[in-house]
Amino acid sequence: MPLLSVRHLSTGFPIGNRWVPAVQDVSFDIARGETLALVGESGSGKSLTAYSLLRLVPPPGRILEGEIHIEGRNLMDLPEAEMERVRGAKISLIFQEPMSALNPVLTIGSQLVEAMTVHGLGGADPKAAAIDLLATVRMDDPARRFGEYPHQLSGGLRQRALIALALCCRPSLIVADEPTTALDVTIQAEILNLLRQLKHDFGLSLLLITHDLGVVAHTADRVAVMYAGRIVEEAPVRALFKMPAHPYTQALLRAMPGSTHSARRLEPIEGQVPSLQRMPPGCAFGPRCAWHHDACDVEPLPMYPVSDTHGSRCVLVKEAHRLASGSAAKLPAE
Numbered sequence: 467m468p469l470l471s472v473r474h475l476s477t478g479f480p481i482g483n484r485w486v487p488a489v490q491d492v493s494f495d496i497a498r499g500e501t502l503a504l505v506g507e508s509g510s511g512k513s514l515t516a517y518s519l520l521r522l523v524p525p526p527g528r529i530l531e532g533e534i535h536i537e538g539r540n541l542m543d544l545p546e547a548e549m550e551r552v553r554g555a556k557i558s559l560i561f562q563e564p565m566s567a568l569n570p571v572l573t574i575g576s577q578l579v580e581a582m583t584v585h586g587l588g589g590a591d592p593k594a595a596a597i598d599l600l601a602t603v604r605m606d607d608p609a610r611r612f613g614e615y616p617h618q619l620s621g622g623l624r625q626r627a628l629i630a631l632a633l634c635c636r637p638s639l640i641v642a643d644e645p646t647t648a649l650d651v652t653i654q655a656e657i658l659n660l661l662r663q664l665k666h667d668f669g670l671s672l673l674l675i676t677h678d679l680g681v682v683a684h685t686a687d688r689v690a691v692m693y694a695g696r697i698v699e700e701a702p703v704r705a706l707f708k709m710p711a712h713p714y715t716q717a718l719l720r721a722m723p724g725s726t727h728s729a730r731r732l733e734p735i736e737g738q739v740p741s742l743q744r745m746p747p748g749c750a751f752g753p754r755c756a757w758h759h760d761a762c763d764v765e766p767l768p769m770y771p772v773s774d775t776h777g778s779r780c781v782l783v784k785e786a787h788r789l790a791s792g793s794a795a796k797l798p799a800e
């Protein structure tokens with residue numbers, strides 16, 4: 467059984483007199499010890515998917531439908547008090563900007579001790595347990611950092627403190643929303659290595675939200691590509707980089723520095739993610755897609771299999787299957 471299983475999740479906002487989904491029919495699994503990266507341009511619905519998992523959708527939004535199972539329990543059925551316990555004990559969140567998640571007037575140590583005490587952890591000596599945690603996230607001089615305030619730490623150290631806070635209650639799943647975007651490149655690599663190490667040491671699962679495919683290549687096992695609120699392609703990381711099957715994924719890769727799919731000159735994706743008010747019918751990428759044709763405007767587009775572990779919501783894949791019985795199966799990436 468997967469650790470996390472999300473089925474047909476839709477989350478939306480009231481626009482005029484109707485509810486408009488900003489996350490639509492999203493389904494995915496995360497196995498124990500696995501990292502799933504959720505990628506896509508700004509506004510594609512990555513963060514909203516993450517907040518939906520925790521049932522923390524910003525008002526006036528709400529989850530419109532779907533199921534979210536963790537260790538077999540459907541979070542949608544839990545009363546709010548129990549959901550609070552799940553947020554502490556099963557799923558932890560790491561944000562892009564640790565300053566907004568850390569309390570500026572409390573030392574790092576007292577925030578860790580408080581978090582452990584709330585969850586009944588830390589044993590007889592919570593201070594020692596907190597210093598241990600700071601060592602676990604490779605803080606230099608953990609005993610000194612215990613007594614420091616967030617503003618006394620560099621960006622990278624603050625992110626380590628936040629990761630320590632996320633680990634406090636020994637979660638099974640960490641949701642990391644752009645955890646390295648605000649950091650410079652060398653510190654980014656250190657934090658990604660730390661996350662990989664912690665995942666290995668603690669058997670953690672990770673949902674990594676990022677718009678940076680370089681981070682995905684370095685950190686993830688599988689990738690789900692989101693566009694305009696839907697997952698349009700899902701694949702193991704190698705397969706996605708080797709044979710992207712959705713034109714949107716191909717366009718993301720062409721825009722990625724250092725990708726084998728990018729030409730010598732990077733190609734930014736023309737146009738913009740459509741707004742909720744102006745969502746095109748069928749495949750929302752249609753208006754930006756060089757391969758767009760009438761069949762793309764049929765609603766809803768299912769996930770077509772590229773292989774047992776790779777799917778794409780693109781009619782080209784269906785077409786490729788049809789042609790594969792001859793010898794002319796060609797995806798646009800080939």
Ligand SMILES: Nc1ncnc2c1ncn2[C@@H]1O[C@H](COP(=O)(O)OP(=O)(O)OP(=O)(O)O)[C@@H](O)[C@H]1O
Binds near residue numbers: 506507526527
């Ligand atoms: N409070 C809100 N009210 C109305 N619409 C919202 C609200 N929050 C998010 N949205 C809409 O939901 C959609 C998805 O937003 P979301 O923040 O999940 O995207 P994202 O992929 O995480 O982007 P980014 O990388 O910029 O954070 C967007 O169209 C956004 O306009």
